[in-house]
Amino acid sequence: MSALSVPHLLGIKHLTREDIELIFSTADNFSTILNRRIKKVPSLRDITIANIFFENSTRTRISFELAEKRLSADVVNFSASSSSVKKGETLLDTVNNILAMKVDMVVMRHPHVGACDFLAQHIKANVVNAGDGTHEHPTQALLDAFSIRQKYGKLEGMKILILGDIVHSRVALSNIYCLQKLGAKVRLCGPPTLIPKNIESLGVEVSYNVDESLAWCDVVNVLRIQLERQKDSYFPSLREYARYFGLSMERLNKLDKHLTVLHPGPMNRGVEIESKVADHPNHSVILHQVENGVAIRMAVLYLLAANPSD
Amino acid sequence: MAKVLLQGNQFELTLNRLSAQLIENHGDFANTVLIGLQPRGIYLALALQKRLENKLQKTIPTGRLDITFYRDDFRRRDEPILPSALDIKFSIEGKNVVLIDDVFYTGRTVRSGLEAMLAFGRPAKVELLVLVDRRYSRHLPIQADYTGIKVDTRSNEKVKVKWPEIDGEYGVWQLTENESKAKE
Numbered sequence: 001m002s003a004l005s006v007p008h009l010l011g012i013k014h015l016t017r018e019d020i021e022l023i024f025s026t027a028d029n030f031s032t033i034l035n036r037r038i039k040k041v042p043s044l045r046d047i048t049i050a051n052i053f054f055e056n057s058t059r060t061r062i063s064f065e066l067a068e069k070r071l072s073a074d075v076v077n078f079s080a081s082s083s084s085v086k087k088g089e090t091l092l093d094t095v096n097n098i099l100a101m102k103v104d105m106v107v108m109r110h111p112h113v114g115a116c117d118f119l120a121q122h123i124k125a126n127v128v129n130a131g132d133g134t135h136e137h138p139t140q141a142l143l144d145a146f147s148i149r150q151k152y153g154k155l156e157g158m159k160i161l162i163l164g165d166i167v168h169s170r171v172a173l174s175n176i177y178c179l180q181k182l183g184a185k186v187r188l189c190g191p192p193t194l195i196p197k198n199i200e201s202l203g204v205e206v207s208y209n210v211d212e213s214l215a216w217c218d219v220v221n222v223l224r225i226q227l228e229r230q231k232d233s234y235f236p237s238l239r240e241y242a243r244y245f246g247l248s249m250e251r252l253n254k255l256d257k258h259l260t261v262l263h264p265g266p267m268n269r270g271v272e273i274e275s276k277v278a279d280h281p282n283h284s285v286i287l288h289q290v291e292n293g294v295a296i297r298m299a300v301l302y303l304l305a306a307n308p309s310d
Numbered sequence: 311m312a313k314v315l316l317q318g319n320q321f322e323l324t325l326n327r328l329s330a331q332l333i334e335n336h337g338d339f340a341n342t343v344l345i346g347l348q349p350r351g352i353y354l355a356l357a358l359q360k361r362l363e364n365k366l367q368k369t370i371p372t373g374r375l376d377i378t379f380y381r382d383d384f385r386r387r388d389e390p391i392l393p394s395a396l397d398i399k400f401s402i403e404g405k406n407v408v409l410i411d412d413v414f415y416t417g418r419t420v421r422s423g424l425e426a427m428l429a430f431g432r433p434a435k436v437e438l439l440v441l442v443d444r445r446y447s448r449h450l451p452i453q454a455d456y457t458g459i460k461v462d463t464r465s466n467e468k469v470k471v472k473w474p475e476i477d478g479e480y481g482v483w484q485l486t487e488n489e490s491k492a493k494e
Contacts, residue, residue: 003389022392029376029393038429041379071379302379306390 007307008120008127009300011136012177020181024146026299027292034070034295044073047305049105050098053130054080057109059265059290060130060140064107067297076103091115092122099123105305108132126304131170140264141174143296145182147289148219151260156183161213163247164223164272165194165234171223171264176202189213190223190245193234210245215255221262222247222273238271248274252283260285312489315442315461315469316482324458328439329361331456332408339370341434342406347423348376348394351411353473354441358410373398375409380422403431412471414440414457417450442469442482 004019012020033041049068053061061077068075078098095106105126108116113133120127131137149155160179166172166188179186180203187205188195200206207213214220225241235241252259261273261283269275278284316324336342339362346355352374359372378393409423420438427436441458447465461484463469468490470483 002392026393029378029396032396033379033429036429037431040429042425043379043381043384046385303390306385306387308385 004303004307007304008116008129009138009304010116010120010127010129012138012141012174012181013136015138015181017181020142020145020178023142023296023299023303024149026303027146027295030070030295030298030302031292034291034298040070040072042072043302044068044071044305047104048074048076048102049107049301050076050078050103051130052078052095052098052106052108054108054110054115055131057130059293060109060137063290063293064128064130064139064297067294067301070294071298071301073105073301076101091119095119095123099125104308105301126307128300128304134168134170134173136174136177137170137264138174138178139293139297139300140171141178142300143289143293144171144175144221144262144264145178145184146292146296147262147285148184148260150288150292151285152218155179158184158219159187159217160184161187161189161217161220162223163189163210163213163220164245165225166190166199166223167194167196167234168226169223171221175221176204180204187213187216191235191241210247211251211254214247214251214259217259219260219262220247221264223264224266225268225272227268238268242271246270246272246274247277249276249280252277259283262286262289264289312470312483312485314481315484316459318481321480321482324441325357325361328441328456328458329358329365332358332362332439333365335437336406336408339366339368341404342408343371343373343400343402344408344410345373345375345398345402345423345427347409347411347419348374348378348396350413350471350473353475354412354439354471355410356475357473358439371400373400375423375426377419377422377426380426382418382422398430401431402427402433404434405431407433407436408439408456409436410439412440413442413444413469414438414454415444415447415469417448417452420452421450441471444469 005016006014051064065075107128107130109130110132113135115132116127116129129138162172176186189207195206261277263273263286267273267278344355344359346352355372359370362370374397376394376396378391437455439456440454443454443457443460444463445460466487468485470485472480474480
């Protein structure tokens with residue numbers, strides 16, 4: 001197999017296991033390229049990519065932009081806060097205007113679930129979802145799984161715990177799909193108010209006991225408490241959350257095994273993760289995740305560019 | 311039956327001649343490195359490395375260069391070509407580089423190889439060594455410095471080089487369109 005089964009990356013849900021493995025093996029090659037002095041290849045030199053961000057982002061946006069530039073694509077950036085969206089233009093009109101300037105691919109982040117699917121149905125360009133509402137964030141899940149594979153050499157049979165705010169997280173859903181497709185076992189843990197109802201139907205375990213879950217897993221992916229969505233009081237206070245659900249060195253020291261810690265960022269130090277854990281040289285692979293993000297996004301863009309959408 | 315171009319003793323003689331020619335021009339290989347083009351040029355590079363190391367009794371730095379991301383036909387083919395491993399553990403800055411591929415046809419692979427190689431530094435001099443030169447079929451003004459054999463082929467024919475490491479035997483065959491289709 002040497003091509004993706006899809007012309008767009010809308011979510012991990014639509015990918016096959018072979019697709020994910022193809023993205024990983026291609027990303028391995030880009031990783032080698034990113035570690036040499038000249039980090040640029042000319043593959044996408046005749047391609048123009050628009051990064052359209054209707055929501056704030058640091059890591060994802062820089063990572064996509066770097067990936068595009070390392071592949072020699074032409075890049076245009078657009079953020080909703082400084083555009084005609086403020087004047088009432090619809091999503092489709094905005095994007096069609098950008099496409100009229102001959103853009104081949106669109107990378108979009110949008111606060112609404114399904115915005116990328118909608119776009120993919122209406123425009124002639126490859127669409128990459130960089131996060132849609134609380135739905136999916138496929139490249140994040142790919143780089144998380146890639147980072148675990150890098151450390152352990154496999155995902156089959158691994159036990160992965162996703163800890164924290166599941167209900168508001170697009171990373172969680174993409175991670176569940178991605179890890180399960182690669183044969184890993186997934187458990188979710190957090191306060192009951194932050195775990196969606198009926199999530200078990202996806203084949204994941206749910207637990208409210210942090211210490212017991214940490215003892216079960218090989219890898220823990222800590223999700224951010226989304227402070228901006230906390231108006232509805234999902235838990236009494238940040239201090240209480242940190243005490244009952246935060247990942248601390250004390251908790252890791254109680255275990256009789258080594259745990260690998262992931263966090264998709266941005267971190268709230270002292271809330272869901274203690275600084276000592278986040279910066280721990282053996283436990284934390286958080287900065288490797290960021291590094292791998294560029295290679296994974298290069299692989300996705302490279303493989304999608306070979307599948308023009310008509 | 312496919313036409314045999316090179317086999318057995320003759321294949322061995324050709325490899326020995328190529329390594330002798332390299333020694334003639336590069337002496338003790340003090341400032342020279344070999345780079346094989348992936349996927350199949352690396353077997354020729356390894357075969358020459360073995361012979362040179364035997365004759366000179368020293369290690370000859372040999373790398374593998376993948377040109378996938380430098381091809382000029384990306385998005386013009388039905389499927390993307392998957393990259394192979396890239397492995398150049400030495401600097402080529404100021405070195406004499408011998409670029410090595412098995413079959414030399416349109417010259418497009420070599421052009422991509424030259425571009426890919428420059429990402430590793432600025433060599434003093436680059437030469438091209440090929441096992442089979444399908445002459446009069448170049449699309450670009452590129453010629454080889456060392457050639458195993460020269461053959462005249464039609465554009466619908468194929469030249470296949472086999473190596474013991476991957477194919478279990480070695481030799482060079484010329485296949486007609488029907489023969490190469492039947493093999494696939």
